[in-house]
Amino acid sequence: MTSRDIPHYETRTAICEYGRSLLDDDLTTGTGGNLSARLDEDRIAISPSGIPYADIKPADVPVVRTDGTVVEGETEPSTELPMHLAVYERRSDVGGVVHTHSPYATTFASLGEAIPASHYLLAFTGSEVPVTGYETHATEALGDAAVDALGESYNATLLRNHGVLTADGSLDDAYTVAQMVEYCARIHYQARAIGEPEILPDEEIDRLRGKLDSYGQ
Numbered sequence: 001m002t003s004r005d006i007p008h009y010e011t012r013t014a015i016c017e018y019g020r021s022l023l024d025d026d027l028t029t030g031t032g033g034n035l036s037a038r039l040d041e042d043r044i045a046i047s048p049s050g051i052p053y054a055d056i057k058p059a060d061v062p063v064v065r066t067d068g069t070v071v072e073g074e075t076e077p078s079t080e081l082p083m084h085l086a087v088y089e090r091r092s093d094v095g096g097v098v099h100t101h102s103p104y105a106t107t108f109a110s111l112g113e114a115i116p117a118s119h120y121l122l123a124f125t126g127s128e129v130p131v132t133g134y135e136t137h138a139t140e141a142l143g144d145a146a147v148d149a150l151g152e153s154y155n156a157t158l159l160r161n162h163g164v165l166t167a168d169g170s171l172d173d174a175y176t177v178a179q180m181v182e183y184c185a186r187i188h189y190q191a192r193a194i195g196e197p198e199i200l201p202d203e204e205i206d207r208l209r210g211k212l213d214s215y216g217q
């Protein structure tokens with residue numbers, strides 16, 4: 001099968017490439033974490049379950065309807081499909097979702113502590129990275145907890161005792177947010193280790209959010 005014969009080839013390729021980046025960027029280990037992109041009103045592409053990121057090919061990447069039915073791809077969708085679908089259902093502005101187990105951010109998730117804005121790049125996600133209550137992985141309850149924490153405007157939340165969920169206008173942007181959350185978590189952890197970091201006020205975060213829309217462009 002050539003790339004022209006594979007529906008949504010570019011998006012499904014991006015899922016493969018960002019999956020490998022999750023490992024290269026130390027945002028997850030093994031087959032942990034998962035990512036997805038909205039294709040249209042009724043369908044998303046999502047990383048498959050249990051396949052090493054190095055081995056996933058575009059034709060493997062499942063295309064799934066919002067009711068959970070798989071319409072393309074030879075593999076099972078990620079077990080966290082319910083959480084991804086919950087985010088797309090609740091947030092019409094979201095075009096991409098990334099879930100990681102990145103170590104510094106997950107450290108705060110295990111403490112049940114939101115990450116405050118001790119670094120200005122936290123403005124990529126909102127005034128803080130909130131944290132959900134604990135729910136078992138791969139359940140609808142976890143999806144409900146995640147969308148409640150994200151609300152209408154946060155681009156990231158910690159999943160208690162588990163990891164991180166980011167959501168933004170595109171998969172590219174959701175991936176950038178996942179990197180920023182881990183970076184800010186690391187800085188906050190380090191700052192707390194030797195002192196008491198100063199937290200930026202909400203007004204400054206609001207001002208930064210406008211500026212960061214053009215970050216890296």
Ligand SMILES: [Zn+2]
Pocket residue numbers: 032033099100101137162163
């Ligand atoms: Zn997970």
